[in-house]
Amino acid sequence: MEKWNQTSNDFILLGLFLPNQTGLLLLTLIILIFFLASMGNSAMIHLIRLDPHLHKPMYFLLSQLSLMDLIYISSTIPKMVFNFLSGQKSISFLGCGIQIFFFSTMAGSEGLLLASMAYDRYMAICHPLHYPIHMSKGMCVQLIIGSWIMGSINSLVHTAYVLHIPYCQSRAINHFFCDIPALLPLACMDTWIYEYMVFVSTILFLLIPFLGITASYGQVLYAVYHMHSKEGRKKAFTTCSTHLTVVTFYYVPFIYTYLQPRKLRSPREDKMLAAFYTILTPMLNPIIYSLRNKEVLGAVKRVFGVFSSMKE
Secondary structure, eight states, X not given: OOOOOTTOOOEEEOOSSOSSHHHHHHHHHHHHHHHHHXXXXXXXXXXXXXXXXXXXXXXXXXXXHHHHHHHHHHTXXXXXXXXXXXXXXXXXXXXXXXXXXXXXXXXXXXXXXXHHHHHHHHHHHHOTTTHHHHTOHHHHHHHHXXXXXXXXXXXXXXXXXXXXXXXXXXXXXXXXXXXXXXXXXXXXXXXXXXXXXXXXXXXXXXXXXXXXXXXXHHHHHHHHHTOSOHHHHHHHHHHHHHHHHHHHHHHXXXXXXXXXXXXXXXXXXXXXXXXXXXXXHHHHHHHHHHHTOHHHHHXXXXXXXXXXXXXX
């Protein structure tokens, strides 16, 4: 760990890569992923907003997922890139708090939103006659607002607590952003009670939704298997496999990281897993949903067809 002036309230972010040619090459790759994720999620949001054929609960939820991914990746990557290229490693106390708040909000909100998307697919495939009632526009709005509010409240509690912990050891955070588990070893007090709070939040916002999603898709796949229409089975199976891919990419590394006891944690492993769900997943979501969804691909053709006709 690096020495740090104890009179300063700033923290040091040790980063993801060493400041060498290999690190610069990997950083260039991350910058490329960042732009792809930003463009892909922005395009998905505008596509759903512009095309009336996508004004359905499933796609409204998807547009919120894209918005969360945009905030997700924007709350961590720009600061990491700036620190690497500038040679600086510091982040202010306030800046660290802001990172914690936005990251934690997106983590909790996205976990709940993915569960809402699974519920939408469950109702659409297993109970199609009741779908318009159970997944009305009003219900969709309630699920979206509920995800944002619950994620924000949970994040606000954690952020307030972390910012009030006294830090009397080295202020060097062995991570590329202000992640709560990476901050706790720097505290000069026993944090086992708070670690229990993190454990409970992980169960409520990640593990339980993940188990619920797994159970619902199990029922969906069972219903799909008994469908008489071959085309219906194929479409439903494609939708389910798409959602399960996203769910697996998001939940599994997150749950593995946050439910591990501190004694079993490895800073290097934590950073690698964090890079997966904070960098790769926001890029993969729009790709997976667009390339494996005929309605989205049709909307791309219609919207870009409008743009091209306007140019002519």
